[in-house]
Amino acid sequence: MSSTPPDVDLSVALRLVVPDADAVPLPVSLRYAAADPYAVTVAFHGDDVSVEWVFARDLLLSGLTGPCGYGDVHIWPGNRARQELVFISLTSPDGQAVLEADRRDVSEFLDQTTYLVPAGREDDFVDLDAEIALLLAS
Secondary structure, three states, X not given: OOOOOOOEEEEEEEEEOOOOOOXXXXXXXXXXXXXXXXXXXXXXXXXXXXXXXXXXXXXXXXXOOOOEEEOOEEEEXXXXXXXXXXXXXXXXXXXXXXXXXXXXXXXXXXXXXXXXXXXXXXXXXXXXXXXXXXXXXX
């Protein structure tokens, strides 16, 4: 993750979906930076532990309206008790977690990101020459 602060950093109430029990609340931040316009970061905060997942903003946008996913991240809309939700499934070698969030919270975050960088205009915010130079310097 870049050392510059994100342009959008929104705390949201994600809940871990647990079979045969109530969902467990998790403290989470959604982050977005125009310097990395294709990606969003989901940062989980716990006791002395922070875990971050980075995936495509387009994936989160698409997941508001229909099921989508690639590899370790799958997102889909849903409802429970007349509440519009977004579900996010994260898979790693250590296991799988299914999370739920209020659709309006995810939409608010995405509205802020698309205000900074409109969807489809991400290329305007990438300095390709600088990115290539970084790769070649490694």
